[in-house]
Amino acid sequence: GESVGLHLPTLSVQEGDNSIINCAYSNSASDYFIWYKQESGKGPQFIIDIRSNMDKRQGQRVTVLLNKTVKHLSLQIAATQPGDSAVYFCAEKSTGGGNKLTFGTGTQLKVEL
Amino acid sequence: DVKVTQSSRYLVKRTGEKVFLECVQDMDHENMFWYRQDPGLGLRLIYFSYDVKMKEKGDIPEGYSVSREKKERFSLILESASTNQTSMYLCASSLGESSYNSPLHFGNGTRLTVT
Numbered sequence: 705g706e707s708v709g710l711h712l713p714t715l716s717v718q719e720g721d722n723s724i725i726n727c728a729y730s731n732s733a734s735d736y737f738i739w740y741k742q743e744s745g746k747g748p749q750f751i752i753d754i755r756s757n758m759d760k761r762q763g764q765r766v767t768v769l770l771n772k773t774v775k776h777l778s779l780q781i782a783a784t785q786p787g788d789s790a791v792y793f794c795a796e797k798s799t800g801g802g803n804k805l806t807f808g809t810g811t812q813l814k815v816e817l
Numbered sequence: 818d819v820k821v822t823q824s825s826r827y828l829v830k831r832t833g834e835k836v837f838l839e840c841v842q843d844m845d846h847e848n849m850f851w852y853r854q855d856p857g858l859g860l861r862l863i864y865f866s867y868d869v870k871m872k873e874k875g876d877i878p879e880g881y882s883v884s885r886e887k888k889e890r891f892s893l894i895l896e897s898a899s900t901n902q903t904s905m906y907l908c909a910s911s912l913g914e915s916s917y918n919s920p921l922h923f924g925n926g927t928r929l930t931v932t
Contacts, residue, residue: 736918747821747907747923748860755918793859797918804875805921809859 716814723781725811727794730775734796738805739768739779742791751779751792781813789815820844821924823908829930836895838927840908847913849891850921851875851883854905866891867913898931905929 717723729737735756740748754761754768754777761768767780777794791812795805824839842849850865852875862875864883872883880902884892891910895902905928909921 738920740923745925747909747925748921750920750922753918753920795921804862804865807860809857 713809714812714814716816717784718816719784719786721784723779723784723788723813725779725781725792725813727777727779727808728775729777729794729796731796731798731806732775733798734775736797737768737770737777738795738797739766739777740793740795740807741788742793742810744790748793784813784815786815786817789813821908821910821922823906823924823927825927826925827928827930829932830895830898831932832899834895834898834931836898836929836931838893838895838906838908838929840891840893840924841889842891842908842910842922843889844910844922845888846910846922847888848911849885850909850911851881851891851893852907852909853877854907854926860907863893898929900931903929903931 738753739751741751742748752763752766752768754770759770765782769778791810793807793810795807797805821842830836848867851863852860854860861877863877863881864875866872866885869885869888882894905926907926908924911921912919
């Protein structure tokens with residue numbers, strides 16, 4: 705069946721370094737992708753999204769890259785800070801899927817001082 | 818900012834009880850969703866609603882029902898709680914079909930324990 709997954713369950717980075725969190729998806733009909741951040745005890749928080757007609761989108765300290773050829777999505781966080789420590793989820797929506805999202809299981813980002 | 822409010826952060830219920838989880842959003846969103854989140858399984862969709870009095874089953878609707886009598890409120894009902902329904906429940910909302918690609922905005926969750 706279709707699935708959205710992540711390469712690494714845990715990522716540790718030094719404060720100030722850049723972080724890259726990866727996500728693979730298998731549904732070629734996916735046309736919209738979202739990254740969420742979930743801190744302990746809170747619900748997922750929207751970070752950034754990208755449509756399938758784009759390869760790259762930038763926000764504040766974050767960049768999302770989409771490679772449709774290999775069905776790969778990544779989230780880059782510049783100058784990682786302790787407050788970035790959280791679980792990060794990718795989610796995808798397929799054409800004709802209405803507003804239903806399929807979520808990956810998440811990557812735990814740990815920022816070391 | 819969108820605010821999605823879930824009425825309880827923590828609930829403890831007994832097996833067989835009827836349980837109501839309430840969710841309210843303040844941004845006039847058409848779509849509302851209920852997910853459950855379990856370790857290693859990620860977020861799984863239980864039910865969703867595109868409009869008042871409308872509901873559709875998600876991926877794991879068994880043992881649950883929903884109610885949407887007003888646009889801003891979406892309730893999840895466990896008719897007879899069981900221990901395998903112990904989980905974190907997350908409510909979310911989003912704009913409707915006029916804004917096809919719009920993100921979901923989540924509440925902070927209700928952690929339900931069924932004993």
